[in-house]
Amino acid sequence: MTTIYLIRHAEAEGNLYRRIHGQYDSLVTRRGYKQIGALKKRFADVSIDAVYSSDLTRTRLTAAAIYKNHGLDAILTPALREVNMGVWEDTPWGEVERFEPDKLDAFNNDPTRWRVDGAESFLDLRQRMTREIEKIAACHNGQTVAIFSHGSAIRAFASGVMNVSPQEIRRVPHCDNTAVARLVADGGTTTFDYYGDNSHLPEEYSTFAHQKWWRENTTFDSTNIRFVPFDLSENVPLYLEYRAEACDAHGPCDAMAGVWLESARRHAQEHSRAVSLALIGDTPVGAIELATKEGALDNVGVIEFFYMTGSHRKTGIAVQLLGQAVSVYRTLGRERLRVAVSAHNERAYWFCAKYGFEKVREEDGPNGRHDILEMNIALGGKNLYDII
Secondary structure, eight states, rough: OOEEEEOOOOOHHHHTTTTTSSSSSSOHHHHHHHHHHHHHHHTTTOOOOOEOSSSHHHHHHHHHHHTTTTOOEEEEGGGGGOOBGGGGGTBBBHHHHHHHHHHHHHHHHHHHGOOTTTBBBBHHHHHHHHHHHHHHHHTTSSSSEEEEEEEHHHHHHHHTTTTTTGGGGGOOOOOTTOOOEEEEEEETTTEEEEEEEEEEEEEGGGGGGEEEEEEEEOOOTTTOOEEEEETTTHHHHHHHHHHHHHHHHHHHHSSSSHHHHHHHHHHHHHOTSEEEEETTTEEEEEEOOOOOOOOTGGEEEEEEEEEEEEGGGGOOOOOHHHHHHHHHHHHOOOOEEEEEEETTOOHHHHHHHHTTTTTEEEEEEEEEEEEEEEEEOOOTTTTTTOOO
């Protein structure tokens, strides 16, 4: 008999930025590190003989909550990875909601009908997870092991153990980040003692406490953003409206329309996603502009302009614009994001600090002093595990 703790990874960028991260590698968020700390306390006095983990960064980091505290090494394997999402990888959920609703409905309600180019099938995923967990159990008869994997991968495996058909997948609950299941494997029979337990997380640490999609009987999330290139020929008035409002709200400015527009057109020529309009459905909710040629020698990605419409501020969705910047700049090999914040813009300071930006220097400009803030986006940094 083998006792297995099956644990979902801590909150990662895909969860926060509302982007599809199957086997796309991504970092753990600040809330995710708090979840890892809570998981470490939960297992401090639990005897563990071995730790297995998906080899993706978010699971490896989460696994450190147990193996570092128990004097063990993590055994990494791609067999415990999340489902391969094919061409959907790193796409905003709002994009597939808008343009591929039938496929998204299949993914959520009958994954055997889900077909996306390059993607792994649900049955292949379930077989992969089942085979690996059964192999681990056989190698540790009479012992207790911890296994770290991913949300859809765990649900697929659990559906087999619970004898739930793919057409009834909604009967298998989603798991919060770092939620724990305990199961017993004994002679070819596997049963759950409990599943999806997040009792170690106070409400402020829980990802699900800050989201609603998982408890609603719907395929769609009304807070998911999609992005399109900002049309700087026909949509100039809207772009200038956003720039002027941001300027008025955050500091003094003169007649800058020509400068803003010239800069935006240059940035749009430099990269197809450099100037993006953010939408929920077909409703504009903000914009982000990236200066992709700046900072390249320092491996830095520069955010030139970041804007949310008034009705969508303080709703928790602006971070998805940050996710768009990470998506663009990580593809370009940049290791940090940089943004200039006016010294008197307290709201922007609060937002940047919340999501991991730190001040690196000050600069004087025509509109007064700006602080230059940067955030790490590099995978596999040498200090990756120091915070745990």
